[in-house]
Amino acid sequence: xxxxxxxxxxxxxxxxxxxxxxxxxxxxxxxxxxxxxxxxxxxxxxxxxxxxxxxxxxxxxxxxxxxxxxxxxxxxxxxxxxxxxxxxxxxxxxxxxxxxxxxxxxxxxxxxxxxxxxxxxxxxxxxxxxxxxxxxxxxxxxxxxxxxxxxxxxxxxxxxxxxxxxxxxxxxxxxxxxxxxxxxxxxxxxxxxxxxxxxxxxxxxxxxxxxxxxxxxxxx
Numbered sequence: 001x002x003x004x005x006x007x008x009x010x011x012x013x014x015x016x017x018x019x020x021x022x023x024x025x026x027x028x029x030x031x032x033x034x035x036x037x038x039x040x041x042x043x044x045x046x047x048x049x050x051x052x053x054x055x056x057x058x059x060x061x062x063x064x065x066x067x068x069x070x071x072x073x074x075x076x077x078x079x080x081x082x083x084x085x086x087x088x089x090x091x092x093x094x095x096x097x098x099x100x101x102x103x104x105x106x107x108x109x110x111x112x113x114x115x116x117x118x119x120x121x122x123x124x125x126x127x128x129x130x131x132x133x134x135x136x137x138x139x140x141x142x143x144x145x146x147x148x149x150x151x152x153x154x155x156x157x158x159x160x161x162x163x164x165x166x167x168x169x170x171x172x173x174x175x176x177x178x179x180x181x182x183x184x185x186x187x188x189x190x191x192x193x194x195x196x197x198x199x200x201x202x203x204x205x206x207x208x209x210x211x212x213x214x215x216x217x218x219x220x
């Protein structure tokens with residue numbers, strides 16, 4: 001049977017330039033590509049246990065990260081409200097040093113799904129960290145996003161791209177980062193693709209950066 005294949009991208013601590021953690025991305029499972037999974041999201045439920053425990057095996061072999069670095073994974077709402085998926089996440093999180101950060105897109109919170117919100121809060125209470133992915137790309141309930149006990153806000157790449165075009169955008173982005181800091185949330189800037197982008201993340205006082213400037217997805 002063809003293997004489940006992942007790749008990873010580093011998330012860089014801006015102040016030290018050290019790797020804070022890795023976001024793990026699915027490439028394919030058996031003969032199914034990621035694009036096929038995205039067209040049929042129910043497959044993530046079917047394969048969730050296999051995907052999570054493959055990650056666990058890779059992590060135990062030190063193929064993903066070094067000790068102390070975090071592991072960021074994307075989960076769909078359908079996965080988070082699935083009992084089977086939650087069992088797998090809980091089992092992995094109980095593994096010593098697993099240090100899991102669950103990413104969920106802002107757009108996924110665009111509807112009132114009380115079960116989803118409840119599950120997210122439960123995972124946070126159990127020690128998982130939460131990241132709101134692609135913040136700014138959707139039109140979700142802003143208050144709900146900010147009251148989710150998220151540890152990280154991942155700013156959509158459109159912010160950094162717009163800020164390069166003018167100082168007004170950059171100044172507004174700096175104020176946004178300061179606002180998130182006032183709520184005790186750390187900010188990850190996505191879409192950092194050049195030295196100019198990276199310099200801007202420093203100027204706006206963001207905490208972390210992610211993007212092709214630090215390398216393209218690396219097969220695990």
